[in-house]
Amino acid sequence: MRVSLFVTCLGDRFFADAAADAVRLLRSLDVDVDFPKNQTCCGQPAWNAGHIPQAREMAAHTAAVFADSDYVVLPSGSCAAMLRCTYPRLLEAPVVAERSYELAEFLVDVLEITELGSGLEGRRLAYHHGCHALRELEVEEQPVRLLESAGAKIVPWEMDQECCGFGGLFAVKAPEVSIAMADRKLDTLPDVETVVSADGGCLLQLEGRARRRGVPIPFRPLASLLWEARSGRA
Amino acid sequence: MDVHSRDYRARARQIIEETPEVREAVNAATQTFVDNRQKAFADLDGTALSRWAERVKSHALSHLADYLEEAEARLVERGAHVHWAETASDVHQIFECIVREQGVKKAVKAKSMLSEEIGLNPFLESCGVEVFETDLGEYIIQLLGEPPSHIVGPSIHKSLDDTRVIFHERLGTPRDASPERLAEAARDLLRDAFLTADLGISGGNFLVAETGSIALIENEGNIRLSTSVPRIHIALVGIEKVLPKWADLPTFLQVTAKSATGQPVGCFVSMIQGPGGSPGDEPDGPEELHVVLVDNGRSRLLADPEAWEALRCVRCGACLNICPVYRQTGGHAYGYVYSGPIGGILGPGLVGLEETLPLPFASSACGACADVCPVRIPIPDLLHVWRQRAVERGLTSDVERSVLGLLTSTATRPRLFGWAEKAAGLLPAPVLRHLPMLREWSAGREPPRLEGPTFRELWDEGIE
Amino acid sequence: MSDERVSKRARARILGRVREANQEREPVEHPGTLPDALEPPGPFGDAGRSDPVGAFEDRLRAAGGEVVRLADEAAARKWLEEFAREFESVSVGVGVPDTLQPALPKAQPSEAALGVSVAVGASAQTGSLVLSSKEGRRSQLLPPVHLIWVRAGDVHTTLGDALQACREDLPATLALHSGPSKSADIGQILVTGVHGPGRIIAAVLLGPRP
Ligand code: SF4
Numbered sequence: 085m086r087v088s089l090f091v092t093c094l095g096d097r098f099f100a101d102a103a104a105d106a107v108r109l110l111r112s113l114d115v116d117v118d119f120p121k122n123q124t125c126c127g128q129p130a131w132n133a134g135h136i137p138q139a140r141e142m143a144a145h146t147a148a149v150f151a152d153s154d155y156v157v158l159p160s161g162s163c164a165a166m167l168r169c170t171y172p173r174l175l176e177a178p179v180v181a182e183r184s185y186e187l188a189e190f191l192v193d194v195l196e197i198t199e200l201g202s203g204l205e206g207r208r209l210a211y212h213h214g215c216h217a218l219r220e221l222e223v224e225e226q227p228v229r230l231l232e233s234a235g236a237k238i239v240p241w242e243m244d245q246e247c248c249g250f251g252g253l254f255a256v257k258a259p260e261v262s263i264a265m266a267d268r269k270l271d272t273l274p275d276v277e278t279v280v281s282a283d284g285g286c287l288l289q290l291e292g293r294a295r296r297r298g299v300p301i302p303f304r305p306l307a308s309l310l311w312e313a314r315s316g317r318a
Numbered sequence: 319m320d321v322h323s324r325d326y327r328a329r330a331r332q333i334i335e336e337t338p339e340v341r342e343a344v345n346a347a348t349q350t351f352v353d354n355r356q357k358a359f360a361d362l363d364g365t366a367l368s369r370w371a372e373r374v375k376s377h378a379l380s381h382l383a384d385y386l387e388e389a390e391a392r393l394v395e396r397g398a399h400v401h402w403a404e405t406a407s408d409v410h411q412i413f414e415c416i417v418r419e420q421g422v423k424k425a426v427k428a429k430s431m432l433s434e435e436i437g438l439n440p441f442l443e444s445c446g447v448e449v450f451e452t453d454l455g456e457y458i459i460q461l462l463g464e465p466p467s468h469i470v471g472p473s474i475h476k477s478l479d480d481t482r483v484i485f486h487e488r489l490g491t492p493r494d495a496s497p498e499r500l501a502e503a504a505r506d507l508l509r510d511a512f513l514t515a516d517l518g519i520s521g522g523n524f525l526v527a528e529t530g531s532i533a534l535i536e537n538e539g540n541i542r543l544s545t546s547v548p549r550i551h552i553a554l555v556g557i558e559k560v561l562p563k564w565a566d567l568p569t570f571l572q573v574t575a576k577s578a579t580g581q582p583v584g585c586f587v588s589m590i591q592g593p594g595g596s597p598g599d600e601p602d603g604p605e606e607l608h609v610v611l612v613d614n615g616r617s618r619l620l621a622d623p624e625a626w627e628a629l630r631c632v633r634c635g636a637c638l639n640i641c642p643v644y645r646q647t648g649g650h651a652y653g654y655v656y657s658g659p660i661g662g663i664l665g666p667g668l669v670g671l672e673e674t675l676p677l678p679f680a681s682s683a684c685g686a687c688a689d690v691c692p693v694r695i696p697i698p699d700l701l702h703v704w705r706q707r708a709v710e711r712g713l714t715s716d717v718e719r720s721v722l723g724l725l726t727s728t729a730t731r732p733r734l735f736g737w738a739e740k741a742a743g744l745l746p747a748p749v750l751r752h753l754p755m756l757r758e759w760s761a762g763r764e765p766p767r768l769e770g771p772t773f774r775e776l777w778d779e780g781i782e
Numbered sequence: 783m784s785d786e787r788v789s790k791r792a793r794a795r796i797l798g799r800v801r802e803a804n805q806e807r808e809p810v811e812h813p814g815t816l817p818d819a820l821e822p823p824g825p826f827g828d829a830g831r832s833d834p835v836g837a838f839e840d841r842l843r844a845a846g847g848e849v850v851r852l853a854d855e856a857a858a859r860k861w862l863e864e865f866a867r868e869f870e871s872v873s874v875g876v877g878v879p880d881t882l883q884p885a886l887p888k889a890q891p892s893e894a895a896l897g898v899s900v901a902v903g904a905s906a907q908t909g910s911l912v913l914s915s916k917e918g919r920r921s922q923l924l925p926p927v928h929l930i931w932v933r934a935g936d937v938h939t940t941l942g943d944a945l946q947a948c949r950e951d952l953p954a955t956l957a958l959h960s961g962p963s964k965s966a967d968i969g970q971i972l973v974t975g976v977h978g979p980g981r982i983i984a985a986v987l988l989g990p991r992p
Contacts, residue, residue, distance in 0.1 A: 100773040265643070377809075458968070591953070
């Protein structure tokens with residue numbers, strides 16, 4: 085099986101190691117991974133802010149880049165939701181929409197993987213559900229199940245499905261509200277060693293706020309934890 | 319009511335930074351609403367219910383003129399006066415005539431968001447009418463001179479102590495009075511108002527075309543009293559409140575109450591068909607019933623091919639309670655009667671986009687509201703429609719436009735994009751901190767770490 | 783411009799704009815009643831098809847109301863005598879049979895310690911008593927305690943059934959009372975008896991209609 089990795093703009097710049105972990109993970113599962121070099125940004129920031137022509141341009145570019153891919157796998161829930169749920173509103177024949185998957189979703193729903201390994205034995209994690217993965221892709225159990233199957237304890241967190249306050253440009257248009265939202269998440273965080281999420285934007289938001297407040301917990305991309313689950317290597 | 323949405327960010331900041339107790343109170347109250355709502359729907363087929371409710375409302379709206387005429391005919395048959403008002407000033411004129419002709423000096427009023435929309439209280443006061451808000455929450459904020467903060471719980475942003483202070487000053491209750499004692503003080507004062515007022519004013523949750531019924535849901539009994547005790551009752555009803563049939567009402571009453579507070583139906587429901595008292599053959603009740611059917615932007619919104627769906631709203635407040643943006647500030651930050659997600663789509667639709675910016679942007683687009691709306695209004699999509707229009711009409715900031723323009727032109731040139739991703743990592747942090755947007759980011763958050771290779775570089779080196 | 787002229791002009795313009803707005807729109811069909819497939823347990827849960835009175839009692843109690851079941855009129859009168867002792871005066875709705883009126887001095891509704899009504903129906907689904915304005919509203923609303931007689935045979939399973947039964951002869955105001963008056967507007971703390979009655983007692987008459 086061959087999949088194309090869509091690393092996404094945030095993934096390329098801020099989460100390069102995690103994206104590399106996604107490649108390692110997929111390869112270890114006998115999946116051929118290619119990386120179409122012309123990929124850029126899915127267009128979500130423009131769409132979200134209401135700039136449709138720009139969003140459409142980026143969507144068309146992305147659709148062309150992945151036109152020949154059997155599967156497009158993204159280590160980002162909101163970008164996967166952009167391709168699957170929003171491209172049909174922007175493009176006439178968005179074949180790429182039906183072939184796009186968030187990483188954990190791809191592993192569970194397409195590859196039908198239930199266990200990755202035992203590399204997370206004894207780890208205490210909290211999982212932050214990104215809004216678009218949760219409500220648009222309806223990816224809820226997949227990442228949690230994969231982490232748990234590798235021995236991690238996902239500690240219940242009453243706010244795990246509440247928005248972190250990132251929201252694209254919202255984070256800078258209403259920064260005080262955005263930060264207050266992040267604070268609610270941080271204030272309710274249970275006793276865990278790491279917070280995991282499939283969304284780069286959420287991670288930047290939560291981590292940026294936690295660091296500013298001096299909260300010493302790491303915030304890490306799901307792809308890295310899944311690779312640890314499989315390889316046992318941190 | 320005047321719209322002050324422009325100041326959204328400043329007001330939000332002020333609430334968050336200067337009155338943290340407001341944020342706490344709003345969070346606690348909305349969480350209770352959310353939990354109760356969830357329990358109320360736990361064993362039900364909520365999807366089937368909301369699909370049904372959506373279709374009934376859409377049907378009613380798509381035949382609105384006929385249903386309004388039907389409701390009017392039924393009400394007139396029962397001896398009610400039906401008035402029509404296009405704007406706030408029409409409503410004012412109608413009230414002015416009634417209060418002048420009837421010599422009204424004192425009015426008791428049950429909570430009505432529409433009355434807030436059209437600034438009824440200040441107008442009546444200018445006509446020399448003393449107006450008593452009788453819903454306890456409304457009464458508290460009337461004493462404080464504040465607008466409601468939530469469409470169901472107008473005073474949810476106020477603590478017990480806030481009420482103690484204002485009641486101590488105004489009603490002379492002890493500074494440490496218990497909630498029961500405070501409620502008693504308000505009841506005594508308002509009981510007197512009920513018994514001596516000439517006029518009772520209410521809104522209307524639903525208007526049933528088939529029977530001309532105005533239906534109202536409440537918990538305190540103040541709506542029943544306002545619509546039963548004074549000699550005249552005026553009901554202000556938005557034209558979108560129509561339900562086609564009497565048989566539609568029981569489900570809507572229940573769905574609305576469950577969505578709002580998780581109650582089966584609310585402690586009191588009034589279904590008003592006409593005046594009571596002497597014209598009818600009943601022992602008491604108002605001798606005159608006036609129903610004012612108010613447009614105030616609704617028919618224009620109905621003509622909007624996309625945004626009209628907001629008119630299905632039953633004002634249950636579920637979208638506010640679930641909204642993580644609303645919960646940080648309560649309703650006052652929004653500067654408009656309707657706050658939260660529904661405010662972001664009703665404001666531009668009823669008042670105008672320019673007047674209510676940035677409300678459609680006061681959302682992180684998390685989508686939680688869409689899951690709870692009992693009439694399936696696609697709130698996130700409609701917020702997005704208004705965002706698009708704001709951009710098309712050039713109402714958004716130049717900085718934003720340039721930044722997104724830059725992103726687009728690089729993103730459609732892959733080599734340039736790759737280079738830019740790499741170059742971003744070379745920018746010194748102090749420069750970054752001063753770039754527009756990054757400045758706002760950095761005010762309360764550490765900027766993202768930019769050092770290290772991009773994924774492209776890792777891929778080129780080969781991933782082991 | 784006079785009030786009537788304002789209203790007439792507004793009426794024409796509003797209805798005109800509404801009709802125009804809907805001209806372009808595909809009309810939406812009314813979906814009819816909620817499909818039977820949703821019952822039981824039904825869209826609002828199984829309201830106790832087999833035992834509507836029991837379900838009614840549970841719901842009303844859950845909302846803070848009180849319920850007594852009385853086997854027949856004799857039992858009702860006996861219970862009433864006992865119950866009435868704690869009150870000094872009463873205001874009785876038109877149509878409450880003499881036999882179900884407490885032997886207390888009559889007072890204006892605004893002065894009376896107890897109000898007594900007869901419900902025209904009840905809904906088990908919501909724990910609601912259905913009251914008609916024909917019996918007078920003040921005795922339903924002003925006294926601090928409200929006793930409401932209801933016949934077991936008038937307790938309908940659903941609110942829909944209860945309202946449908948009133949459809950042909952609607953009074954000026956039909957009301958549902960489903961619990962004592964309450965509010966959480968003061969610091970989110972629940973208080974009862976805010977404006978309406980703070981105690982509501984449903985007395986269910988189980989025997990056959992006399
Ligand atoms: S938009 Fe929906 S959820 Fe929000 S108040 Fe209106 S009906 Fe309730």
